[in-house]
Amino acid sequence: MGTEEQDDLLREALASYAGHEPQPGIEERVLGRVRAPRLARRSGWALALLAAACVVMTMMIPRRETLELSAPQIVAPLPVVVKAQSPRAIEKPDRFPSPAPLTREERTLLALADTNAFAESGDAGITPIQIDAITIPPIGE
Amino acid sequence: MAGNDQAEAREDLFAALVHRQSRFVFRVAFSVLRDPHDAEEVVQETFLRLYRSSAWTEMRDERAFLARAAWRIAIDRRPKNKPLETPAGLASNEPGPEATVLRAEQIAVVHRLIDGLPEELRQPLALSTVDELSSCEIAEIMGIAEGTVRTRLWRARQILKQKLEKYGH
Secondary structure, eight states, X not given: XXXXXXXXXXXXXXXXXXXXXXXXXXXXXXXXXXXXXXXXXXXXXXXHHHHHHHHHHHHHHHHHHHHHHHSOOOOOOOOOOOOOOOGGGSOOOSSSSOOOOOOHHHHHHHHHHHHOHHHHHHHTTOOOOOOOXXXXXXXXX | OHHHHHHHHHHHHHHXXXXXXXXXXXXXXXXXXXXXXXXXXXXXXXXXXXXXXXXXXXXXXXXXXXXXXXXXXXXXXXXXXXXXXXXXXXXXXXXXXXHHHHHHHHHHHHHHHHHTSOXXXXXXXXXXXXXXXXXHHHHHHHTSOHHHHHXXXXXXXXXXXXXXXXXXX
């Protein structure tokens, strides 16, 4: 191969070295790739907003129920009926203070008093204690 | 409303830029990666990065700017330990059934020889094949002096010629 043929071959080979053409539609694919993150970001925001709305709704529903339950119920107050008593109906007691039934302690005390235990025990031979008169000699005698 | 109009205008400008330069960016990426799928990935990444930054609105030379960006992304994607291409059939003297087939084989061999060049020589040579980028533009893309680009191009061509002679073409 001569120098001229060699140069031709080199020239032709170099011309085709980077002469590969991209597949049709590369522009659209590039633009699609460029726009994809923005669309994803937008849809991401939409999804986040939707999720937030769902959370708020789920929080609001039980709260509304509790609010309904705990809400003060306005009920018309019942009228208080006070029967008027005539002064003649009130009886005047015989004694004042009015006698009340004895308590348990009072009844026990009365039972003890009725037995006369102390009087009977004196008759059974128990002599009363006799105490001599106390004499104190003067000092120095 | 004014904000929406501005955003729409910005979108239209960017779409126009993509339609204007995506094929050129593809060729730059392909010259580095030699794989159409990888090259398209680079194109998409280049425009995606560009869109996210506001730099594209202030580009003076959009062609050089995009070529530099795509070239850097492609370089990052290129495997570090690229296996050396074996020029299979280079020494073969078997004539093809037709002259066109033979020519295609020869060109494929030269492509493999270019792939086998050191990266510092291959990259300026590959870029020089993209839409006939000038040495000045290649220098700007690669961030080296224009004289260095010229030297590397010359050396790359010399090596290719030597190999072609060595293998009998």
